[in-house]
Amino acid sequence: MSSNIEVLRICQYCNNEFIAKKTTTKHCSHKCASRAYKQRLKVLKIEESNAETFKIKNKTIVDLKEKEFLTVKEVSLLLGFSTRTLYRMINENKLNAHKFTERKTIVKRSDIDLLFEQPKPQQSKTNLLEPIKNPEIIDCYTISEIVEKFNISNGALYNLIKRKNINKFSKGKYTYIAKRDIDIIF
Numbered sequence: 202m203s204s205n206i207e208v209l210r211i212c213q214y215c216n217n218e219f220i221a222k223k224t225t226t227k228h229c230s231h232k233c234a235s236r237a238y239k240q241r242l243k244v245l246k247i248e249e250s251n252a253e254t255f256k257i258k259n260k261t262i263v264d265l266k267e268k269e270f271l272t273v274k275e276v277s278l279l280l281g282f283s284t285r286t287l288y289r290m291i292n293e294n295k296l297n298a299h300k301f302t303e304r305k306t307i308v309k310r311s312d313i314d315l316l317f318e319q320p321k322p323q324q325s326k327t328n329l330l331e332p333i334k335n336p337e338i339i340d341c342y343t344i345s346e347i348v349e350k351f352n353i354s355n356g357a358l359y360n361l362i363k364r365k366n367i368n369k370f371s372k373g374k375y376t377y378i379a380k381r382d383i384d385i386i387f
């Protein structure tokens with residue numbers, strides 16, 4: 202049933218105000234309605250195409266997971282690394298690979314798995330948060346040594362010590378800080 206109401210609406214396509222006869226009208230004209238419809242179709246098509254791409258990509262990765270020998274390009278798809286990164290890792294002996302020809306480098310699946318089993322680098326053991334207890338004087342700087350070596354003012358240094366919660370201790374008339382705790386900062 203049609204009614205005689207008139208409502209002020211804003212067209213969802215062109216943003217112009219218009220008078221609608223129904224509260225459900227979304228567009229000012231047929232033209233806008235059909236353009237909006239086409240736009241919606243286009244968005245749907247793009248979404249569909251994206252989903253398709255994702256499916257293909259995903260299938261490739263599933264297939265790659267089954268392969269025992271992979272090219273560097275395939276490893277890059279599998280791990281999400283660039284081939285450049287992978288070649289660097291191969292050159293640095295971080296990743297085992299067999300170079301058959303100039304253009305054919307093959308990585309064994311098991312060597313990729315090995316990447317994840319390597320022990321973490323030593324660095325994680327020296328942590329700023331765990332200060333060395335009772336370091337030897339020879340492994341320490343005095344305050345004035347730090348000031349001189351790193352060209353920092355006394356005040357700035359004490360601020361830093363406080364902020365980073367660096368362990369310091371006094372012996373005789375000197376205040377000492379473990380070299381490692383300071384070197385890691387500068």
Ligand SMILES: [Zn+2]
Binds near residue numbers: 216217229230
């Ligand atoms: Zn419109």
